Amino acid sequence: MEMENLVSLCKRRGFLFQSSEIYGGLNGFWDYGPLGVELKRNIKDAWWRDMVTGHDDMVPAAGAPRVYEMEGLDCSIIMHPQVWKCSGHYDLFHDMMQTCRHCKKLYRADHVPDMLKRSAWVESFAKVFSAGVSDERIDYSSPDALRWAKDRKRGRRLAPGLALVRNPEATLAGLDADLQAEPEMVLSLPRVLEYVATEQKDSTGLQVPCPECGGDLTEPRDFNLMFETYTGAIQSPENKAFLRPETAQGIFVNFKNVVDSTRVKIPFGIAQIGKSFRNEITPRNYTFRSREFEQMEIEFFCHPDESQEWYRYWRDRRLRWYEELGLASERLQLREHETDELSHYSTGTADIEYAFPFLPDGEFGELEGVAHRGDFDLRSHMEGKLDEKSNPLQVQLDEDGKPKWRGSGKDLTYFDADGFEQAKERLGVKSFKAYMEGRSGESKPGYPYQFTPHVIEPSAGADRATLAFLCEAFHEDEQPDDKGKMQKRTVLKLHPRIAPIKCAVFPLVKKDGMPEVAKEIYRAMKAQFNVFYDEKGAVGRRYRRQDEAGTPFCVTVDGDTLTDKTVTIRDRDSLEQRRVSIDDCLAEIQASVE
Ligand code: GAP
Numbered sequence: 001m002e003m004e005n006l007v008s009l010c011k012r013r014g015f016l017f018q019s020s021e022i023y024g025g026l027n028g029f030w031d032y033g034p035l036g037v038e039l040k041r042n043i044k045d046a047w048w049r050d051m052v053t054g055h056d057d058m059v060p061a062a063g064a065p066r067v068y069e070m071e072g073l074d075c076s077i078i079m080h081p082q083v084w085k086c087s088g089h090y091d092l093f094h095d096m097m098q099t100c101r102h103c104k105k106l107y108r109a110d111h112v113p114d115m116l117k118r119s120a121w122v123e124s125f126a127k128v129f130s131a132g133v134s135d136e137r138i139d140y141s142s143p144d145a146l147r148w149a150k151d152r153k154r155g156r157r158l159a160p161g162l163a164l165v166r167n168p169e170a171t172l173a174g175l176d177a178d179l180q181a182e183p184e185m186v187l188s189l190p191r192v193l194e195y196v197a198t199e200q201k202d203s204t205g206l207q208v209p210c211p212e213c214g215g216d217l218t219e220p221r222d223f224n225l226m227f228e229t230y231t232g233a234i235q236s237p238e239n240k241a242f243l244r245p246e247t248a249q250g251i252f253v254n255f256k257n258v259v260d261s262t263r264v265k266i267p268f269g270i271a272q273i274g275k276s277f278r279n280e281i282t283p284r285n286y287t288f289r290s291r292e293f294e295q296m297e298i299e300f301f302c303h304p305d306e307s308q309e310w311y312r313y314w315r316d317r318r319l320r321w322y323e324e325l326g327l328a329s330e331r332l333q334l335r336e337h338e339t340d341e342l343s344h345y346s347t348g349t350a351d352i353e354y355a356f357p358f359l360p361d362g363e364f365g366e367l368e369g370v371a372h373r374g375d376f377d378l379r380s381h382m383e384g385k386l387d388e389k390s391n392p393l394q395v396q397l398d399e400d401g402k403p404k405w406r407g408s409g410k411d412l413t414y415f416d417a418d419g420f421e422q423a424k425e426r427l428g429v430k431s432f433k434a435y436m437e438g439r440s441g442e443s444k445p446g447y448p449y450q451f452t453p454h455v456i457e458p459s460a461g462a463d464r465a466t467l468a469f470l471c472e473a474f475h476e477d478e479q480p481d482d483k484g485k486m487q488k489r490t491v492l493k494l495h496p497r498i499a500p501i502k503c504a505v506f507p508l509v510k511k512d513g514m515p516e517v518a519k520e521i522y523r524a525m526k527a528q529f530n531v532f533y534d535e536k537g538a539v540g541r542r543y544r545r546q547d548e549a550g551t552p553f554c555v556t557v558d559g560d561t562l563t564d565k566t567v568t569i570r571d572r573d574s575l576e577q578r579r580v581s582i583d584d585c586l587a588e589i590q591a592s593v594e
Contacts, residue, residue, distance in 0.1 A: 003358045006474045007286060009490060013548050015039065015470065016287065028283030028291030030463075035549055038500030038530060040294075040466045043325075044273050046497050047296045047460070048072070050321060052271045063316055065309040068300075069268040071258055075250025077275060078231065078241050085405035086385045087249050087377065089226060089242075097223040097281045098208070102161030102215025108281040109220040115211035115282075116193065121158035122211070124148070125196075126189055133189065140187045142172050145196065162214025163207070164196035174201045225278045227291075243277035248457060250274075251299040252377045255412055266414055266453055267302035267310060273462065285358045287463045288365060294462035301414070301453035304375070308347065310456050311372040315350045318370055318458045322352065322465070326495040327472050331355040333364050344391050345374040352460075354468045367468055368460035375452040378412045382452075413452050420449040469498060473550060479575065482540040492550030493573050501551040502529040502593040506542050508558040510535045518557040521567070521582060528590050547572055553589050 010016040014033030018025035032040055055061070055070045084090045096109040107115065116122050117133045128148045131138040149155035149164045156165055163171040175195040179185060195201075197209035197216050207216035227243040230236075244250070251270045258270055273296045283289050302310045319334050337349040349371040353364035376393065380386045384403035387396035396404045424432045473492040481487045496502060505522045507514030515535055525531040532551065534542050539556065546554055554570040560579075561567050567585055568577045580588065 001357045001471065001474055003286070005476070005490075006357075006470060009474070009492075009548060010036070010470065028280055028289075030287050030290060030292075035500040036466075039469070039494070039498060039550075040462060042498040042500070043465050043469065044294070044296060044462050046325060047321075047462075047465075048271070048273065051269075051296075051298060061313075061317070064313050065306060066267070069264050070298075071262055071264055071268065071270050073251055073254055073258070073270055073272045074274065075247065075254065075272060077244050077277075078229065079244060079250065079253070081241055082405065082408075083249050083253055083381075084226065084242050084245075086380045086407055087252075088380070088385060088388065089245055089249075090224075090405070091385075092388075093226060093245060094222050094224045095281055096220035098217040098220050100161065100210035100213065100215040100217055103210060103213040105210060105212050106281050107211070107217065111282050112208060112211065112217065113190070116190070116209070119211040121155070121162070121214055122189075122193065124154050124158055125193075129189075131189060135188050135190060137186050138189050138192065140192055142176055145192075146172060149196075159209075159214030161210055161216075162196060163199040163216065165214065167199050171196060171199050174198060223279075223281060225280065227277045227279050244274075245278050246276050246459070247272045247274045247295045247297045248299060248377075248459065251297065252381055252412075252455075253408075255299075255301070255378060256410060259414065265418065266416065267300065267306065269298045269300040271296070271298045273297075285356070285365075287467050288356065288358070290463060293464075296460040296462050296465075298458045299377075300456040300458070302456065303416075304451065304454045307372060307374075307454040307456065311348045311370070314456050314458045315348075315352075315370045318368055318460070319352050322354075322367065322468070325469065325498060326493075327354060327468060331472065332367075335364070343376075343388050345376045345388070345393055346372050347374070348372040354471075356468065357471050365464075367464050368458060370456070370458045373455040373457050375454055377455060378452050379407075381407055382410060382412045383407045413450050416449040416451075423449070469494060482538050487544075489544060489547055491547040491572060494550035494552070496552040496593045499550045499552050499593070500530065501532045501546070501549055503553040503555055503589050504532045504534055504542070504546045504551050506533075506539055506554060506556045507535050508539060508556055512559070513562055514557045514559075517561055518555075521555060521557065521586070524586055525589070528586075529593055543570065552592070555585055555589075 013035055015036035017031045017033055019029035019031050020026050052070045052072050057069045058067060060067050098107045098109050098112060099105070123133055125148060126133050126138070128144045129138040129140060145164060146168055149168045155162065159165050193209055194206040197207040197214065198204060209215065210217055226245050229241050229243060230239045231241050232239050251272055258264060273294065275292060276295050277292050280289050280291050283291055287293070300310060300314060315334060319332065322332055323329055331354055333353050335351045335353055342349055349369060351366045352368040352370065354367045355363070356365045359365055376386060379393065384395040384407040385405040386393045398404045423435070427435055470492070473494045475491050475493055477489050477491065478486045479489045503525055505518050505525070507518040518535070519533065522531055522533040543554055552572045556568045556570065558568070565582050566579045567582055568579055569585055569588070570577045
């Protein structure tokens with residue numbers, strides 16, 4: 001599937017527009033059009049229903065260690081600045097950034113090698129040495145490199161900022177000198193690219209070239225991804241606040257409110273859907289990496305002893321959710337992080353990844369992360385920001401030995417009242433006292449009913465999920481038109497639950513009482529789900545328009561309807577047309593879109 005065909009469909013049919021397009025757009029920001037907003041809303045509704053409101057608190061869910069409860073929240077986007085200090089985002093939420101000294105473009109340092117591999121000028125340069133873009137050794141020759149640099153259609157047009165193009169003789173002199181000094185030197189394409197981006201190796205060292213114009217990039221610099229703003233009239237440091245970079249922290253800081261205001265008992269989860277903001281250095285791949293996006297996050301609180309089982313449950317449950325809504329399992333993968341990728345307080349993190357079509361073959365992009373976060377977050381908001389490198393975790397101290405960022409001081413532990421009562425009953429008052437004081441022979445002495453819960457965090461992106469469902473659904477095929485001539489058809493095979501329009505209703509012709517009956521059916525359906533009425537043009541063309549919108553069913557009222565009260569239902573994917581009574585048609589469609 002060509003990504004540009006999907007992008008063009010999304011614009012043409014009103015799924016996605018560039019933000020502020022009439023002013024030239026704003027990089028990293030997107031608007032959902034009339035069909036897009038329905039699709040994304042249906043995805044968020046499906047998530048909320050499947051994870052929260054539709055969750056059965058009384059029967060263990062498939063694969064779950066035992067029953068659990070779910071609650072929801074909707075927190076503010078701007079929170080107390082201390083939240084971000086204690087969460088670690090203030091100190092640690094940054095990327096290394098590089099700027100091109102020539103065209104001024106900004107890059108995330110870790111994205112540059114990949115971007116170079118996909119750069120037009122690098123591809124053209126590699127061809128000079130009969131090589132592809134890879135890390136393997138190439139048969140380098142300076143005269144060939146020089147010819148490429150001076151060529152108006154190659155180097156001079158594609159890489160105007162490259163040192164080799166701007167000052168070829170000086171640039172090549174550096175490389176030739178090194179080759180003379182070390183004739184055995186093995187040159188791979190990435191190494192040659194550094195040489196041809198460097199005019200003065202002795203003073204600057206080897207440079208990294210810009211994927212866009214070839215200009216040299218600055219050294220990587222720290223760049224905090226949080227958007228800053230101010231509360232109140234005065235823009236002073238005390239009034240500085242941040243747009244949240246994740247929804248999760250709103251859940252942690254409300255943990256106690258939820259426990260106190262509901263009768264929820266551990267294990268339980270709190271879910272939230274909402275906007276997050278990150279000033280991404282290189283927003284790219286359509287909505288995949290945006291600066292404003294929506295997250296669907298769950299913080300699941302459980303007893304430390306059970307946390308591994310719950311981690312495995314959530315990892316598998318979340319993967320299944322994408323499959324149930326139509327993502328093909330061969331394009332999905334669960335990637336467990338290696339031990340060296342994990343913070344020591346986390347005993348597991350897995351990414352649910354999808355083979356997005358804009359990625360090279362065999363590569364997958366993150367859809368959702370499922371992380372075992374231990375008690376890091378609740379303790380940080382209670383005691384003060386923990387030092388993530390300490391083991392066991394301790395509050396991070398400043399030069400004066402005081403907490404670097406003070407926590408709330410509020411008690412965010414959990415008291416398991418049921419467990420406490422049961423143990424008292426089981427042991428009797430005297431032995432229970434001994435047990436609590438650690439004097440009994442029980443395996444867990446001390447005060448085991450008061451603990452800081454451990455957290456499992458399934459964190460999904462609503463925009464990434466929408467993009468994955470769109471990529472999966474996009475198909476092009478050929479189907480006969482009204483005259484039997486084969487025509488190219490674009491169809492979005494979206495799961496009926498998330499399709500923006502569930503059904504379209506057409507009168508076959510605009511006369512003989514057919515529009516009246518069709519409008520009656522339209523009104524009856526409209527009360528239940530999103531339906532579209534269309535009476536304009538040939539019926540074949542009306543079908544095509546609905547195929548492009550991803551509408552799973554089209555209902556047509558024809559001459560027979562007027563006598564026998566039946567209609568045809570056309571199935572978008574099989575193209576099968578069946579006759580059913582008007583009443584059955586309503587019930588059937590309702591059942592398949594819920
Ligand atoms: N609370 C954990 C957290 O925020 P994350 O891996 O940074 O973890 C979770 O983000 C999910 O949010 C990602 O898997 C992705 O779906 C989505 N996401 C993160 N950054 C994004 C961006 N810049 N644009 C679109 N979606 C993004």
